[in-house]
Amino acid sequence: MSNLNQEQIQMLPIKNQLIVQGxxxxxxxxxxxxxxxxxxxxxxxxxxxxxxxxxxxxxxxIDNADGGAALTITINGSGQRIVAKAGTQGYYNVLCPNxxxxxxxxxxxxxxxxxxxxxxxxxxxxxTT
Numbered sequence: 001m002s003n004l005n006q007e008q009i010q011m012l013p014i015k016n017q018l019i020v021q022g023x024x025x026x027x028x029x030x031x032x033x034x035x036x037x038x039x040x041x042x043x044x045x046x047x048x049x050x051x052x053x054x055x056x057x058x059x060x061x062i063d064n065a066d067g068g069a070a071l072t073i074t075i076n077g078s079g080q081r082i083v084a085k086a087g088t089q090g091y092y093n094v095l096c097p098n099x100x101x102x103x104x105x106x107x108x109x110x111x112x113x114x115x116x117x118x119x120x121x122x123x124x125x126x127x128t129t
Contacts, residue, residue, distance in 0.1 A: 028061070029054055029116040035067070035106045045116075046099035054118065057096040061115040063089045065128035067108030076101035090125030091117075 029048075033041055048054045062084040064071045073082045077097035084090065086108055096102075106112065 026117070026119040027054060028118075031114045031116065033071075033104055033106070033112045033114060035071075035108050035110055035112060039105055039107050041104040043102045043104070044099065045101070049099055054100075054116070056098060056118050057094055057100050057116045058119055059117040059121040059123075060092045060094050061090070061117060061121075062092065063113040064106075064108070065089055066110040067106060067112055068110060069106055069108035071104065071106040071108065071112055071114075073114070074103040074105075076103065084125070087127055087129045088125055089128055091121045091123050092125075093120065093123045 029045075031043065045054060060073065060082065062071060062073070062082070064084045064086060065088070067084075067086045069086050071084045073084075074080070075082075075094060075096050078095040080095045082092045082094070084092070100116070104114070
């Protein structure tokens with residue numbers, strides 16, 4: 001067994017369990033990913049965040065009901081990877097530092113809806129078939 005060197009641990013500022021401030025209330029940003037056209041998408045929400053349209057991401061809802069393959073979301077900054085199996089839907093808790101930068105990959109050949117949510121929702125995944 002090897003011991004981990006504590007100096008190699010990276011500390012990341014995340015925005016989990018925050019209560020949304022301001023008058024607009026909680027938000028969900030809907031993203032439609034057409035994997036019939038390409039297998040990869042990159043998303044950088046820095047511009048949206050700088051204009052206060054969307055502040056942070058605490059939860060991601062993935063609708064991969066029609067997908068023929070898993071959808072993988074990699075969160076830049078934390079390195080967290082979420083893998084949503086084909087034929088599933090679910091809420092996933094995320095470790096998402098600001099600015100929000102995500103990479104989406106799927107060979108599923110279908111349209112997939114993803115919602116970035118700025119409030120914490122308990123994680124749950126269910127089959128759709």
